[in-house]
Amino acid sequence: MQNPYFMNTETMRRLVERKRDGGRIAADEWHELVAAFTRGTLDEAQMAALAMACVFRGLDLDETIALTAATIDSGERIDLGIDGFVLDKHSSGGVGDTVSLIVVPLVAACGVPVAKVSGRALGHTGGTLDKLEAIPGVRTDLDPPSFAAIVREIGCAISAQSDRLVPADRKLYALRDRTGTVPSPGLIAASIVSKKIAAGADGIVYDVKCGRGAFVPDAAGARALAQTLVDVTERFERRAAVVISDMNEPLGPVVGAGLEAIEARDFLRGDRCDPRLREVVTTIAARMLELAALDPIASTDALLDRLAAALSSGRAYERFVAMIEAQGGTRNALESLGPASSFASTAAEDGYVRGIDAVSIGELAREIEARGVPCAGVRIAKRIGDRAERGEPLAFIVGGTEAQAHSLAGTFELGTERVAPRQPIVETVSGSLARSTSATR
């Protein structure tokens, strides 16, 4: 394949060989190859070989930044037209991870605009767009002007990524997905950060999931990815913080788009408050407020008080309803949502829950949802560390079959010895720009 551009087959072959042999690819080379890939003049086989070499050899920080910049430059940037600080929040993908639906209106209710760009369910993990669309009438395919208008008017919006944003990333991600080249921290960071910068955020809190149900299984890998996300984001003069959260069991009590929409509604309305979900929600929301630095001398306790007040006063819930309405839904549709009927999965003998297979539960929930019943999935009754008596429900299949309830029981590992519950927050990493804004606390 010869083409009139600088990045021809021979040049690209030499870049692949250099990366394979442990060398670096320069910023202008990343720009050329991403541009050629986006316009379809680069051999996909060469790009796949390069991606696999990146999986083994890694990208250093400068390469990751160059790839991020090249990815941003492949498409448009959204100008939200908002004076002042705009936040976004990203999750690396989890099971029962209902955090975004709650945190977005909650932080907006505290006075900081949140313009969240979200994705779809991927593999065993859920997608925020699917959860929001489980509320009848709600649309997430907002064009950039409508997205910006809703954020300006309501203080928050959750939208699918515009086709005009980072086209290189969509194309590269599709290639990586089918060629087994997803797990490269540099490629992952460039993919995530480029979307957030292009969508116009001034500050981003990243939730990096870590554990057997996450795309990054080990703490060291999560920590390295966290630091890369912060470093790359700050190089673009945006503020960043990372919360590393546990994904060795599902985060919240329910798994499934409609069930999670109900859970978010009930959490915001004060009807129900799962302690694990609350801990991650408040940690992430507090970090978001810190990044915005509304009140640079506010202590963490003051921020938490502010969040609690937004919840208890009903302001956070009203903001959620307003966002749903602005995106095409109705209060009535939201409040009418209820779970499908359920079957219990019970403990076959007495014991302590030692493990819950989040991947299998995520896949099972997707399978149940595929049957077409609204508000279906899985509800978790017992957590790692909980005691279960024989015959007591461990979890429920909602909107599924008895056979599915049987396989659900297999995702719980019980033992006779007591085990400690898992802490949902592993650690947090703040960028220097974020720290400098709150250095006096």
Add this chain to the structure above:
Amino acid sequence: MQNPYFMNTETMRRLVERKRDGGRIAADEWHELVAAFTRGTLDEAQMAALAMACVFRGLDLDETIALTAATIDSGERIDLGIDGFVLDKHSSGGVGDTVSLIVVPLVAACGVPVAKVSGRALGHTGGTLDKLEAIPGVRTDLDPPSFAAIVREIGCAISAQSDRLVPADRKLYALRDRTGTVPSPGLIAASIVSKKIAAGADGIVYDVKCGRGAFVPDAAGARALAQTLVDVTERFERRAAVVISDMNEPLGPVVGAGLEAIEARDFLRGDRCDPRLREVVTTIAARMLELAALDPIASTDALLDRLAAALSSGRAYERFVAMIEAQGGTRNALESLGPASSFASTAAEDGYVRGIDAVSIGELAREIEARGVPCAGVRIAKRIGDRAERGEPLAFIVGGTEAQAHSLAGTFELGTERVAPRQPIVETVSGSLARSTSATR
């Protein structure tokens, strides 16, 4: 890309991920993926990612054997229709490597048929087909029946690979070439051995080049490749031996298709006998005779005597002429060949030759030949370890320009300290089938 075959996108993605994570690919999986790749129903990007994962993770012996078998099964096998043992010989690619043109008629003159399938020049290395075709009239695109007929009648033939042989290898090699995934010993061995088995050889001597001018630079890598070649070949119940030869400087005295044809002619006719070329020729030819085991109790000295007699009697040369005639050339055309006019590259000062850049000389010879003058290239006058006085020729540009003679001088590194000449043979590796036939010697 969905297809009706077992090896769909999802299955292939899981294979790539398994290899990426250090796992094995089973024999039936190699067969399925090679078959799908050959018929064009496999995503080339997935295949490229797999090849890069193989570069990093390697293939174990069983995987290499399975890939070899799958590659053989992708096309036809030649039935030479010859009773008794048929030899082939393979070189991993060198500069000034005139061995094949000499060894093929020489071994045939000792009574063992040689059916050699050869390749074209690749990168900086020469190709036996190009050298043979430098003799006016000679054809190498023999169809399998003609190839077999010439071997039966004359005792030897040198042919290009039929398009119907190992189509998977041609396709995979083209992909590996452009995606930087050539340097994997398992992939290299499967590519080489599959061709030799499909072409009908009973015994194969592999010449693995090793050094800065070779595709395998280090001795450890050459040794590992040598053992893999032997092990894989023997699994197909063929006999194998490997000669590892030095490629830190050009092997013979000339580099270039026509010049090497002349060198082979003069060597076989007894007019000229470069000592480095002779050592590699006789080592490889003796191994070939050993594999054939014409006389299992013959000592190595007896084999060398036999080779010397075939040369001094003129039988080897007459066999060469007969082969050339059978492939479309004439004795007169062969004997009329003469080198183009030359320019000397002289030493700028007194010294010992410390190094000769074989890659640059190979590339220079290709560049000179591209000008279209017949019998052009490079003639080496001084070897590593030789003393050169200021103004004495180091080498000659044949059929080229004075400017090329100037750049030729730059490929020689001279120093004031004496250095030892390099031995052209590094070591030899024999298979157990080969050893068992000559165990009594």
